[in-house]
Amino acid sequence: MGTPEWLSDNRGTAALAAMLAATSSHSLEALAAESRAMTLRRFGRTMTLYAPLYLSNHCSSGCAYCGFASDRKTPRHRLEPDEIRRELAAMKKLGISDILLLTGERTAAADFDYLQRSVAIAAEEMQRVSVEAFPMSVSEYRSLADCGCTGITIYQETYNQERYEALHRWGPKKDFIDRLETPARALEGGIKTVGLGILLGLSDPVEDALNLYRHVRHLGRTWWRAGISVSFPRMRPQTGGYEPPFPVDNQLLARIIVAFRIALPDTELVLSTRESATFRDGMAGLGITRMSVESKTTVGGYSESKEGEACEEKEKGQFEISDDRTAKEFCAALRRQNIEPIFKNWEPTYNGPSSIINPENEISTILHNNY
Amino acid sequence: MDVLQLGSYTFSSRLILGTGKFSNSRVMLDAVRASGAQLVTVALRRFNREQLEDDLFGPLSAIEGITLMPNTSGASTAAEAVRAAHIACELSGSPFIKVEIHPNPQHLMPDPIETFEASRILAKEGFLVMPYIAADPVLAKRLEEVGCASVMPLGSAIGSGQGLATSEMLNIIIRESGIPVIVDAGLRSPSEAALAMEMGCEAVLVNSAIAVAGNPSEMAEAFAEAVAAGRKAFRAGLMQKSGSAVATSPLTSFLGTL
Numbered sequence: 001m002g003t004p005e006w007l008s009d010n011r012g013t014a015a016l017a018a019m020l021a022a023t024s025s026h027s028l029e030a031l032a033a034e035s036r037a038m039t040l041r042r043f044g045r046t047m048t049l050y051a052p053l054y055l056s057n058h059c060s061s062g063c064a065y066c067g068f069a070s071d072r073k074t075p076r077h078r079l080e081p082d083e084i085r086r087e088l089a090a091m092k093k094l095g096i097s098d099i100l101l102l103t104g105e106r107t108a109a110a111d112f113d114y115l116q117r118s119v120a121i122a123a124e125e126m127q128r129v130s131v132e133a134f135p136m137s138v139s140e141y142r143s144l145a146d147c148g149c150t151g152i153t154i155y156q157e158t159y160n161q162e163r164y165e166a167l168h169r170w171g172p173k174k175d176f177i178d179r180l181e182t183p184a185r186a187l188e189g190g191i192k193t194v195g196l197g198i199l200l201g202l203s204d205p206v207e208d209a210l211n212l213y214r215h216v217r218h219l220g221r222t223w224w225r226a227g228i229s230v231s232f233p234r235m236r237p238q239t240g241g242y243e244p245p246f247p248v249d250n251q252l253l254a255r256i257i258v259a260f261r262i263a264l265p266d267t268e269l270v271l272s273t274r275e276s277a278t279f280r281d282g283m284a285g286l287g288i289t290r291m292s293v294e295s296k297t298t299v300g301g302y303s304e305s306k307e308g309e310a311c312e313e314k315e316k317g318q319f320e321i322s323d324d325r326t327a328k329e330f331c332a333a334l335r336r337q338n339i340e341p342i343f344k345n346w347e348p349t350y351n352g353p354s355s356i357i358n359p360e361n362e363i364s365t366i367l368h369n370n371y
Numbered sequence: 372m373d374v375l376q377l378g379s380y381t382f383s384s385r386l387i388l389g390t391g392k393f394s395n396s397r398v399m400l401d402a403v404r405a406s407g408a409q410l411v412t413v414a415l416r417r418f419n420r421e422q423l424e425d426d427l428f429g430p431l432s433a434i435e436g437i438t439l440m441p442n443t444s445g446a447s448t449a450a451e452a453v454r455a456a457h458i459a460c461e462l463s464g465s466p467f468i469k470v471e472i473h474p475n476p477q478h479l480m481p482d483p484i485e486t487f488e489a490s491r492i493l494a495k496e497g498f499l500v501m502p503y504i505a506a507d508p509v510l511a512k513r514l515e516e517v518g519c520a521s522v523m524p525l526g527s528a529i530g531s532g533q534g535l536a537t538s539e540m541l542n543i544i545i546r547e548s549g550i551p552v553i554v555d556a557g558l559r560s561p562s563e564a565a566l567a568m569e570m571g572c573e574a575v576l577v578n579s580a581i582a583v584a585g586n587p588s589e590m591a592e593a594f595a596e597a598v599a600a601g602r603k604a605f606r607a608g609l610m611q612k613s614g615s616a617v618a619t620s621p622l623t624s625f626l627g628t629l
Contacts (some may be wrong), residue, residue, distance in 0.1 A: 026566070042529075042531075045392060228477070266479070278565075350416075355450060
């Protein structure tokens, strides 16, 4: 299977490229002003919050940049149902009702059945459950949707196939095209929203940003009911000591975010706790509409931290958190900026694959009766 | 007295407020009070019984003189909207339901087919159904036929601030409608709200323009005054915009000579 046609679709890319170019005539300040105004109009003075829950750090892939890659010495662990419930209870105490469940690539220890059971447990406690795990089949996605999973996050990491294949040294994630087609499979399976993203630092950021834009537009045109969100994770120090060959500085990251807001006025833009408190606070009004809060990137991190800070021999997370403020502190910072943190922005009655009205049946009966 | 009649309910205020985009609930409540609105919409998905600080319903229901109109924002099908309406009614006790079905969560344009079906079912069940629709005159009549309490066509896209971009279609809807027409979405300024009322809308719904204003309460008051002025002008009867000059010697005097 070759590279899909949409990766060379140039509708709308010229304007975005002009905003992202190193020699861009658009000043960052002017773009930020436009982005801020557009965000306010469409999303108001609000920020939707979520938190990640790492179910398992078992992994079968060899991603050169990841702290959970299968050749890392990190102790492996998965949460059992009672541990998941304990984590959920600790997260609910923070006010969290919108969560992202994470695993590594598919392994015997953390396979589809395990994930599905975990989603079902989470959906009992939380208003909104999304999953960032391994690529699945359409029918697997449908089963997850039936269990109450509404969203799938699946980053391409980089759209540069050569770089992609070099970075994903072994394992199922090595298949570039399969990864590229995963969001469409999720949507076909009845998942309502997909989160796309590039891991900034791995490859030419402007090229990746343009391809990410093409991916968003392609999915939007093909799956017109889909909710699409876009993230801009930037490489953080992690176990394994990978040095990103294309480091992205704060100026460029800010430019990418505001340019995406202008190019995609009504798309959810996400920023995680990988970024510093100062950067997150600054971007909160400038295009970002969804943020993670008080994140733990270790398996079992929420209930552990409640039991005292004494035990320091903790396993390492997938990456280092930069904004380590508590949910309370973070919300207070948002409010100081006149932005309302929203913990619940979903209703579980909207869960499950949507079935639309099929007027064909009724009409064919009418026609049949009349003739 | 000139009142807005929705089912058996009457309202002296013709400004309806949306609540979803404010910087905090205190600012929102102040704006609601300043607006004099008696009908306020709140999304079921923003009801939060587990965390009161995050809940929009509780603080709104504490304001006296306010009727709450839950909405189904987030639903993408008729079935989801009907389920949401049942839950909202149980939680709020309100007979009103604003049917909002936007299958595309980006542009938030309402689905006419699902909206029609949900409205038909809910009206039959006895809800006072207020469907959010594109400015489509035929859909508006179809919704009237199935017993909706009003129709709420959009002035322009939600959060776009493009005002009454659909005014040509709105004029047809207003001219033909037997139920109140309420412009919902797209209004940026009080003057646009006044214009909608002058055109014959029975009310307008405003959210973003007030929520993101520099001073939301003051903007809420400004909208209230504009809506009242527009309504008064509509009732007083606007001077005709003359399309052509009136001839000094009558053009049809020859008819008398026949």
